[in-house]
């Protein structure tokens with residue numbers, strides 16, 4: 001059923017696409033990223049989180065982005081995504097730089113660390129709030145899980161994880177009094193209103209072609225958390241814009257997130273980069289590589305005497 005609904009939506013969106021594209025191009029010419037787009041320069045980035053050691057999966061992503069830039073004579077940037085201050089550690093940050101250098105990957109310009117740019121994210125959030133596109137959510141994780149269960153969602157359905165929008169209906173007075181009383185809250189995007197404001201959107205995936213955005217796919221996403229002034233979605237969108245990234249390359253697990261990022265780009269008046277989503281590296285059991293696969297960390301491979309060239313060959317397999 002959902003597929004049918006999406007198809008209808010897709011054809012509706014594609015009918016209005018050509019007129020929207022002009023508006024999007026208007027942004028491209030005016031935006032910061034516009035110049036790189038205009039000159040056709042490729043700017044890619046690798047953006048790991050310092051929550052553990054880099055493994056072969058990270059090396060695959062980094063090499064993919066590095067090659068896309070270098071083959072086109074473009075720029076390859078490094079960004080450390082360390083907004084989660086509780087999980088990120090400086091020793092992993094240092095290890096990332098060292099492992100990439102050992103692997104033979106050079107990056108252009110300064111490393112951007114998200115934790116040093118909270119003001120940029122606050123400013124973007126304020127712009128969305130001014131347009132009435134955000135709202136405070138006072139729900140705890142436990143309450144959200146209970147609300148979803150009550151709504152009768154099947155436990156294995158992917159959509160079951162979507163926030164049901166409980167706090168969207170709260171009145172202005174109620175919001176103010178809860179905040180004044182010191183209740184902790186996150187900031188969510190009112191996706192329905194945001195889609196209405198942005199109109200139909202699409203992006204170019206260099207492998208899959210033109211993708212019609214369906215930003216409702218993850219519901220009213222969190223833009224700022226109770227304990228962190230920004231979420232992954234907003235930080236990445238702002239950073240890619242400020243760093244002038246023209247080609248976002250990342251794992252296929254983030255394909256869904258691109259629908260949200262495309263919407264945020266439109267709302268904030270940013271240029272839209274092209275995208276490539278590569279398959280994720282898996283372990284012998286066919287599972288996505290994680291910190292548990294310590295033996296496949298670049299450090300561990302290096303300790304066994306493997307050369308950078310050998311590890312690069314393993315990573316691109």
Ligand SMILES: [Zn+2]
Nearest residue numbers: 137138139167
């Ligand atoms: Zn809520």
